[in-house]
Structure formats: C-alpha cells, structure tokens
Amino acid sequence: MPSDLLLEIGTEELPASSIEPALEDLERVFCERSAASRLPHGEVRRFGTPRRLALWVRAVADRSADSSREVLGPSVKAAFGPDGKPSRAAEKFAESHHLSVGQLARAQTPKGEYLAAHLEEKGRPAADLLKEVLNAAVHGVSFKKSMRWSDVEVAFARPVHWIVALLGEEVLPVVFGDVRSGRLTMGHRFLSAGPFELRSPADYEAALERAHVVPDIAKRKKLLRDKVAELAKRGGARLLEDPSLLDQVTQLVELPCPVLGSFEERHLDLPPEVLIQEMKSHQRYFSLLDERGKLSPKFIAVSNTPVRDDQLSLRGYERVLSARLTDGRFFFDEDRRTPFADRVEKLARVVWQGKLGSYADKVERIRALALHLAQKTGRGDQRATIERAATLCKADLVTGMVGEFPELQGVMGREYARASGEREEVAVAIYEHYLPRGAADALPSQDPGALIGLADRLDTLCGIFAIGKIPTGAADPFGLRRACLAVINITLGRHYRYSLFGAIAEALRALAPKLADVKRKGGEPPVEAQLLDFFRARLKALWSEGSRADVVEAVLSAGFDDLVAARARLSALSQVVGRPDFAPLAIAFKRVVNIVEKQAKDVEPGPADAEKLAEPAERELHSGYLRVKARVDELVRADDFAGALKEITALKPPVDVFFDKVMVMAEDRKLRENRVRLLTEIGALFSQVADFSRIQAEA
Numbered sequence: 001m002p003s004d005l006l007l008e009i010g011t012e013e014l015p016a017s018s019i020e021p022a023l024e025d026l027e028r029v030f031c032e033r034s035a036a037s038r039l040p041h042g043e044v045r046r047f048g049t050p051r052r053l054a055l056w057v058r059a060v061a062d063r064s065a066d067s068s069r070e071v072l073g074p075s076v077k078a079a080f081g082p083d084g085k086p087s088r089a090a091e092k093f094a095e096s097h098h099l100s101v102g103q104l105a106r107a108q109t110p111k112g113e114y115l116a117a118h119l120e121e122k123g124r125p126a127a128d129l130l131k132e133v134l135n136a137a138v139h140g141v142s143f144k145k146s147m148r149w150s151d152v153e154v155a156f157a158r159p160v161h162w163i164v165a166l167l168g169e170e171v172l173p174v175v176f177g178d179v180r181s182g183r184l185t186m187g188h189r190f191l192s193a194g195p196f197e198l199r200s201p202a203d204y205e206a207a208l209e210r211a212h213v214v215p216d217i218a219k220r221k222k223l224l225r226d227k228v229a230e231l232a233k234r235g236g237a238r239l240l241e242d243p244s245l246l247d248q249v250t251q252l253v254e255l256p257c258p259v260l261g262s263f264e265e266r267h268l269d270l271p272p273e274v275l276i277q278e279m280k281s282h283q284r285y286f287s288l289l290d291e292r293g294k295l296s297p298k299f300i301a302v303s304n305t306p307v308r309d310d311q312l313s314l315r316g317y318e319r320v321l322s323a324r325l326t327d328g329r330f331f332f333d334e335d336r337r338t339p340f341a342d343r344v345e346k347l348a349r350v351v352w353q354g355k356l357g358s359y360a361d362k363v364e365r366i367r368a369l370a371l372h373l374a375q376k377t378g379r380g381d382q383r384a385t386i387e388r389a390a391t392l393c394k395a396d397l398v399t400g401m402v403g404e405f406p407e408l409q410g411v412m413g414r415e416y417a418r419a420s421g422e423r424e425e426v427a428v429a430i431y432e433h434y435l436p437r438g439a440a441d442a443l444p445s446q447d448p449g450a451l452i453g454l455a456d457r458l459d460t461l462c463g464i465f466a467i468g469k470i471p472t473g474a475a476d477p478f479g480l481r482r483a484c485l486a487v488i489n490i491t492l493g494r495h496y497r498y499s500l501f502g503a504i505a506e507a508l509r510a511l512a513p514k515l516a517d518v519k520r521k522g523g524e525p526p527v528e529a530q531l532l533d534f535f536r537a538r539l540k541a542l543w544s545e546g547s548r549a550d551v552v553e554a555v556l557s558a559g560f561d562d563l564v565a566a567r568a569r570l571s572a573l574s575q576v577v578g579r580p581d582f583a584p585l586a587i588a589f590k591r592v593v594n595i596v597e598k599q600a601k602d603v604e605p606g607p608a609d610a611e612k613l614a615e616p617a618e619r620e621l622h623s624g625y626l627r628v629k630a631r632v633d634e635l636v637r638a639d640d641f642a643g644a645l646k647e648i649t650a651l652k653p654p655v656d657v658f659f660d661k662v663m664v665m666a667e668d669r670k671l672r673e674n675r676v677r678l679l680t681e682i683g684a685l686f687s688q689v690a691d692f693s694r695i696q697a698e699a
Helices: 016-036 086-094 126-139 200-212 217-234 242-250 267-268 272-283 310-336 340-349 359-376 381-390 402-405 411-419 426-432 445-467 480-493 501-514 527-543 549-557 563-576 582-602 616-637 641-649 654-659 668-685
Strands: 003-011 044-047 052-060 068-074 104-108 110-122 162-167 257-262 286-289 295-303 351-353
Touching: 003 016, 003 126, 003 200, 016 044, 016 052, 016 126, 016 242, 044 217, 044 426, 052 126, 052 200, 052 286, 068 086, 068 104, 086 110, 104 501, 217 242, 217 257, 217 286, 217 295, 257 310, 267 295, 267 310, 272 286, 272 310, 272 411, 272 426, 272 549, 295 310, 310 402, 310 411, 340 359, 340 411, 351 359, 359 381, 359 445, 359 501, 381 445, 411 426, 426 445, 445 480, 445 501, 445 527, 480 527, 480 563, 501 527, 527 549, 527 563, 563 582, 563 641, 582 668, 616 641, 616 654, 616 668
Parallel strands: none
Antiparallel strands: 003 052, 003 162, 044 052, 068 110, 104 110, 257 295, 286 295
C-alpha cells in the first residue's frame, strides 16, 4: 500500500539565496533516482526555511515495478566458430548476465542476427530503494559556497544538525557526515520547547506550525506580505512593491514578525533611490509610500521573533537606519563638492578589465560608438547631448556614494549632473544608459541614453569575447547574456534600424589597439562570427517563447542583421504558416533549395539567360519570377513582409509545373546551368523573408 515520504535536512541558518536552488536540487535528484529505480510516487512538495530543507512525497509505491528487457550481445557470426562452438565473446556475454550460452536467445536486427539476453528483474521494496535514493538526494545538493565543520568530510552550505527520513511511520537510514536520520525535528529556535518527534509525514506541516515555524514558502511569503501591508495601512502608508526583497525576507525568517518604524524627515531631501537602497541593501527594510506616491519617512522591519517590548526593538531598528542615512548624507554632500565633470579624469586610474584598459578608455570607445550609432539610426541631430552624456556616463563610479552602493550607478550620475548644472537631457541620458538593468526593467525613454547604452554593451560584448572570456554553461561573470538581451530589447523597443554586424565591426575597430597583443587559438572562429552566433542564440530563445521554433529558425537563417526587419519578417511568417495553403508552398521551396544546394556550387553565379530557356514551363516560371520580383523587392523595402509573402505565393503553381515538365539535370551543360541559375534566383527571392527549408511543412 502506498505511503507518504518525508525528508528533512536541519541546519544552521542558510543563506537566503541558497534555499530555493537547494530544494530544486533535492527534488531533482530524488525524482531522477526514483525514476531510475522504477519507484512510482505522487506529488512532491517542497518546504524550506532558514533552518531546514524538506521534501514531502505523496503516495510512494510499496515496491518498484518489475522489469523485462532484452540486451543485445555479439553477432551470431562472432559468437560461434566454424565448428559451432561458442566463442570467447559469447561466453563472456552470457557470464556477464549470469546465463549459459544455451540460455541466450537470437534477435534479428537491421544489421543482422545477434545473441540476446532476456532479463527479468523483480521489483524491490520501497524502503530498500529509498535508502539509496535519499542518501543520493542529500549528497546531491550543491551550493555556490559550501563549508566543512568539526571533523566531518562532507560539505554543505551550513552545518547539518538533524535529518528526518520517514516512509509512513518507518524511519529510513540516511547518513550525512556524523548525522544519522531519525524522527526528531526542531521548531522555532527561540519559541519552541526543543526537539520533538514526528510520527508520520502527514504530521509535518501542522506540527511545525504549532512549533511557530511556517515551513511552506508560498504560505510564509503570503503571511509576510499580508502582515506588512496591514501594518503599512495602519501607519497611513502603503508598501513600495519590491518582489526581490519580499522573496529575500521570506527566506530570512521562519515566523515573520514585522514592526513599523520611522526616520527623520530631513533625510527625504536625499534622492529616493538612496533611501530605498540604504533600507533594502543593508537592513532588509521595506520602504513605504505616502498618499501622493512619494517616499514616506517610515519603514517596516521584519524580525524572526515577536518581542516583549516593541519600542525597545523599534529603537534598535531606527538607530541603525539613522546611522546609515547619516553616512549616506555625508557621501551625498561630499560628492557634490566636486564638479561632476572634474571626476572624469579619475576614470583613467580605475581599471575596467585588465587587457581592455581603464574606464577612461572605455568611455572614449562608448562615445565614438554612440555617435556612430546616432548617425546610422538617423539621430545625428542629438549629437551634442550624446557626446556630453557619454563623456560623463561613468563619472559617478569614482564617487563615495557609488563606492558604498554600486547599485546606484547611473542614479547618482543623474543627480550629480543636475547638481553641477548639466542640461536635464544629459542627466537623464546618464541614468538611462544603464536601462534595462534586468528583464522586468523599463527601457530608456530618450534616444541619447538608449544609444549610449547600446554602445556600452556592444563594447563590453566585443571586448570580452575578443579576449576569450565567452560565457560557458551557467557561468557569465561579465553579464554578457544580459547585455546581449539589452541590446536586442533596446533596438526593438526604440525601433532602431542599423546593421548589427556593422556595429560589432565598429566596436572591434575601436578595441583594436587593446587587442593587438591578445593571442587567439588556432582554428578559432572570428570574434564577429562568435558574437553573431551568441546574438542568434539569444534571439532564438527569446522569440521561441511566442512563435513556433521552426519559424523562428527559418527567419534567423535568412539573416538578422537588421533586428527590426527580422522581427517584422517573423510576425508576417507566423501569421501565414498555419494556413492550409502554406505547407505546399514550403514543400515546393524545399525542392528549389535542395537542387540549388547540390548544384549551384558548380555553376557560375549570375542571372538566368531567357534566350536559353527551352521549355514552355521554364519560360513561364521565369516570366512569373520577373513579375513577382519587382513587387516583392518594393514590398520588402517598405517592410511589408506579409505583402511580400502573398506575392511569393503566386510562384507556387509555375514552380510545380516546372518540376513536373522540366528535367533540371539535362545532359546539355549550358541548359542545366541556366536552369540552376533560375532556381537560385527564385530561392533568393524567398530568402528575403525566410529560409523556408527550415519550416516543418507537415506541422
């Protein structure tokens, strides 16, 4: 009869950011090992707090399923000699499966007849299998940073103090370091009476809640959110929404206990981002807004334990914040004593990347590339703003405030530029060139910041790729994937028309002096090719979220140098690809492509010669092509790709007739080459929209 399973790993307080990934590891390894052991189970629930990681698995079968499988051995020819006696290969194969050669069967395969072993394996009791599965799961959890303690040889994010492993009411043996599993768990560190026993997995959540622990992460987050919102309302304010802070605080407490505090109103003349960052980064306080949507001189702090004297606790929270805000005010006042433009020369002493020079070098390249992009996108009239903002865009890196709070890059640049009397559009551009900072962030609202942001990211991408530090797996220390997505989103969001390849080439030209001594591996693709592949991968992942993968592949294979045009082609193709009349068109085009790919490499490029078109079907196709081409070229220039597709569809009937009536591979070489040139021209016409050969026409 199926039983529920509980696995809990009890620890010292875990880093908040490690809890969710650790639970994902724990569940993944458990599910993989269970599947490999053929042990069915029901829903898996995850529980996590700063002191525990847990899985509750419903309805684990009482034993694994029986299995029957056939394993192929050597071929019959290799298994027996001329005298019919088994070879060494046959004997070894039989021995490996605890059989005699006579017990082996024979199986017919496309490659011939082979010896085969039919293996029957009976299911094993769940308790026996779960010993292995749970031990593998506990040891399979990985962390960015692990530690060892006492004299144990295993590592974990924090020392492990207890393990609970229950299948129904039975304790399963799990060992990690010097800790052995049992049924004892712990409640809240300060509010519970001490260790207590769990009789079965069904008792887990309710028993912990009675011990003042909310183990369900979603329930704890909702409880925290509701308590904070209610407390803010009682204080005449509302919560400044910050999902990342809510997630973080949820993982810092087992029982959320918020308190409402305040700070001196005089600090409200600091930029609101400074106040919010001071409260969030150092103290994990929630910021509040007044009825006008302005920052309120109030905050909410969350502790893990209710206190007897709220005022005493509150004074502690307020005193710590007061000191932080006083420091922030000091930095703000001191930084403004120096004219913002005077800080630019100090960037020469700040290294951006060892092989790529200082921030002063980077600023020079950003300015030149931003002006180049302004010219290419038709924004040359904003040259003065772009040039000034690009010159100042990194100057806040050498301020005290940004040194203390790197997250305020751009924000402080904007504020210090305003304080120094720079034009407002320059100050806004300094701030906006960092946008978007993440997937959910807004795009720049004005061209100067957007173009400087493009230049900054393209310089980073080209420079880091050129010195060989390309992202691998999950490792991306320079944030190149984020930079690539920002280039794509800014370009599409601002509808900028420029050559991506040309911009990359321009960025690499500016970097050339720094790259002169960089050695590259023999046979390694050019940096430009690597970068375009990188952009292609990001575009494919991004666009496949809303369009068919084969359609995205077809559009990208036809080129994406102009990102805006590529997106328009994707939109047009996505609208027609599902229609019944589209599949025959794609199939016809594939026939064109197949012939061109096989034969065009041996044919001198050029247009088809109308005088050499011998058959009526090929003359009709050629005249149809000429009629359609003029209209398609005009529609493509106007970005009317839906219209271009409609025109291209008119070639479907003459293409079909051509293939039915005309032998492309004629014996006459000149005739054959002319027909291949005609098909090449038709293929090029289709390719202005997409590579139709990439589309699954049967889909």
